[in-house]
Amino acid sequence: MQYLDTGLPRLRSMVEPQRSPDGKSEWTGSEWVPVGTQTQHTSGAQVYTQQKIVDSVIMGNLTSQTIVQNSPEDLAKAMVLALEQIGFVGNIQSSNPSQQQMANVKNLLKSSDKLASQGVHIQGSTDLKLGNAARLTGRFQAAMDYYERALETFRSERNRSGEADALINIGYVALNQGDLAQAYSDFRNARGMKNEINEPNGEADVILAMANLAFVGNEYDQAQQLFNEALKIKQEFSDENGIAIALIGLGNILEIKKEFQSAQTHYRQGLIIKRKQKDLEGEAIILSNLATIAEHLGNPSDAQRLTNQSIAIKREIGDRRGEAYSHVQLASQAKQRGDLIEAERLYKMALKMKRTLSDLRGQSDTLNLLGVFYEEQDRFEEAEQYFNDSLTIMKQLGDRQGEAIALFNIGNTNLYRNNLDAAHGQFEQSLRLAKTANDHEGASDAMVQLAAIAEQRQNIPLRQNLLKDAAAILRSNNIPVTGWLLENGF
DSSP states (O other): OOOOOOOOOOOOOOOOOOOOOTTEEEEOOSSSEEOOOOOOEEEETEEEEEEHHHHHHHOOOHHHHHHHHOOOHHHHHHHHHHHTTTTTBTTTTOSSSOHHHHHHHHHHHHHHHHHHTTTTTOOOHHHHHHHHHHHHTTHHHHHHHHHHHHHHHHTTTOHHHHHHHHHHHHHEEEEEEEEHHHHHHHHHHHHHHHTTTEEEEHHEEEEHHHHHHHHHHHHHHHHHHHHHHHHHHHHHOHHHHHHHHHHHHHHHHHHHHTTHHHHHHHHHHHHHHHHTTTOOHHEEEEEHHHHHHHHHTOOOOHHHHHHHHHHOOOHHHHHHHHHHHHHHHHHHHHHHHHOHHHHHHHHHHHHHHHHHHTHHHHHHHHHHHHHHHHHTOOOOHHHHHHHHHHHHHHHHHHHHHHHHHHHHHHHHHHHHTTTHHHHHHHHHHHHHHHTTTTEEEEHHHHHHHHHHHHHTTTTTHHHHHHHHHHHHHHHHHTOOOOOOHHHHTO
């Protein structure tokens, strides 16, 4: 499945100047003026228009002269307007920025550094937006610096709501960096603040963050409970954006739990909202998820139709990463209908796209799928090479769950070739890593394969114990016991 970025309130596209219904007036950020009129700031012998300063900020060529010749208030306002003009409104950011947006963001951060070096004070709310911009470009330490500066400002102003907002964002940086414990601490403190000042809708935003954290940590029951809690509050406030995030999060969990009909219902409800919001990125992601559900429900024609709809939108908005993901879906669908030549072509096309994008995680996922594709055709040497390539990337990323999956797959290639000692070692490594990553289904799968090896070695008591434990892990985490385990009475 594809996941919506639930880390921050949702996105907007590039912002055009807001005009009055009759088209004759334009909002400057503080007042309505006739279209074509620009507010001027005079200092000394030189006159600067507000837009000129904004343009300098966006281009990254803000000069010391401009800073000296304009008031701190005007410069700070220019920064806010620049953020808005490149697509940052409030705390809203695009998770699929255009190349131009990315370039603008980098220049804008350069301008921000210039202002800071000249001692120009930026409000806490603006620092939050700058932090979002830094996060968007992968500059997590810079983002953390902005968020912590915002936190300090809000604390000095005794602005508890702003303080909580800063902590939420700090928590997301920790989550981005894999520090789940720190993220939980920040989210918990932010929730306490929102509760203390009686901001239930703001508290619901924190609950969504905590649900996302639980999901990343594979704590699906907890995530489900939190998404449901947030959904109830968001519905009370008619917060459609929050409602959509909660619905899609619940759909993700229900899909993992193999409750496909219910997952489909939640995705469809989220799709209605995203279409109403004209959120093309969100719509494309949900269409991809619905395509996966259609595959699970045995509706291949629906799956292909939904995937192609998603691809069309992704091409329209320039989402190359999402388009690559959808090509993986098309490959899976081709394999399902027996067109192996087309499936192989599409898998390799997706891999090429992900390499072009330097999408390491996407590459690893596709390498695994290619490995499984060759494994199913008894092309074990080819399969093992793809699995090893995936393992290398997962180690590079420090992704324990990804390592566990790759090792499990390598173990399978050895098991099928009757290399029992090698397979046993790889399944044991996979089991340890899966447990570390709280990947309950992965741990169960590794135990099942270890049981298969025990059976070949005629160690029936060990086989039974492993199968019993494998089923118990699933049931204790509310994951359905299916397939071979269920067929054998476990």
